[in-house]
Amino acid sequence: LSLQETKPLNTETRPKPEPQFVKNLFGDISKTYDKANDWITFGMARQWRKALVEWSDGNPKAQILDCATGTGDLAIDFKNTLPDSNVIGSDFCEGMLEYAPLKAKNKNLEIKFEVADVTQLPYANETFDIVSIAYGIRNVLDRKKAFSEMARVLKPGGRMMILETGEVNNPLLKSMIQIYFKNVVPKIGGWISGRRDAYEYLQKSSGLFPSGTQFIEELENTGLFNKIQFRSLMGGASYIYKAIK
Numbered sequence: 001l002s003l004q005e006t007k008p009l010n011t012e013t014r015p016k017p018e019p020q021f022v023k024n025l026f027g028d029i030s031k032t033y034d035k036a037n038d039w040i041t042f043g044m045a046r047q048w049r050k051a052l053v054e055w056s057d058g059n060p061k062a063q064i065l066d067c068a069t070g071t072g073d074l075a076i077d078f079k080n081t082l083p084d085s086n087v088i089g090s091d092f093c094e095g096m097l098e099y100a101p102l103k104a105k106n107k108n109l110e111i112k113f114e115v116a117d118v119t120q121l122p123y124a125n126e127t128f129d130i131v132s133i134a135y136g137i138r139n140v141l142d143r144k145k146a147f148s149e150m151a152r153v154l155k156p157g158g159r160m161m162i163l164e165t166g167e168v169n170n171p172l173l174k175s176m177i178q179i180y181f182k183n184v185v186p187k188i189g190g191w192i193s194g195r196r197d198a199y200e201y202l203q204k205s206s207g208l209f210p211s212g213t214q215f216i217e218e219l220e221n222t223g224l225f226n227k228i229q230f231r232s233l234m235g236g237a238s239y240i241y242k243a244i245k
């Protein structure tokens with residue numbers, strides 16, 4: 001396939017993630033979110049959250065905030081890896097958060113889960129060593145505000161860790177993934193959750209989202225971080241960003 005042949009799949013515009021719409025959407029699919037996620041990503045999202053935790057180099061007693069934690073998987077991975085750390089998982093969708101405490105309890109992990117909007121965090125300045133967000137930032141309308149809030153609550157030298165979908169470089173892999181996300185993902189998501197439209201939206205929201213150097217540039221332009229790095233996963237299907245305050 002030539003690059004030109006793959007182009008038409010890329011011409012869709014990204015829908016604007018209006019906060020109330022996003023909150024309702026995740027509330028509607030919360031019950032089956034984990035199952036659908038495992039099916040859609042073949043369990044790879046689980047590995048990639050673990051890779052984020054590993055790269056964050058958290059000290060054993062780190063203060064950690066996972067924003068847009070959803071059903072809590074990244075917060076759980078942090079606490080599992082760093083048992084003496086203090087972990088808070090927050091999300092603005094109560095429906096998603098509902099499932100997190102039981103998941104942590106079943107693993108004997110003490111994690112606080114709280115309702116909070118990443119663009120308006122209810123925490124004091126310079127509280128955390130690590131602030132993370134996995135597959136959340138592309139659903140936030142005002143990203144600049146989210147970055148400034150995450151930076152505000154980070155201690156100097158603290159790390160903001162982001163995991164997000166991205167653009168695959170290899171043209172063949174890229175068109176295969178695009179076809180999969182456009183044609184298969186809404187079917188799987190719809191079949192598991194009964195809300196095919198929600199998975200159509202999620203598929204569209206990944207398309208054209210800035211990734212790699214483009215996303216780094218956006219972070220650099222905030223002027224909030226000293227050092228910003230990224231790692232790509234599966235040729236760019238997802239990216240991990242590490243920004244040091």
Ligand SMILES: C[S@@+](CC[C@H](N)C(=O)[O-])C[C@H]1O[C@@H](n2cnc3c(N)ncnc32)[C@H](O)[C@@H]1O
Pocket residue numbers: 019022023026067068069070071072073074090091092093096116117118119133134135136139140
């Ligand atoms: C795709 S889910 C990701 C959940 C989880 N982090 C994971 O890795 O599976 C996106 C989450 O972002 C949350 N979210 C979106 N905008 C938010 C905001 N402004 N503040 C807090 N959470 C937000 C949604 O409620 C949803 O739970």
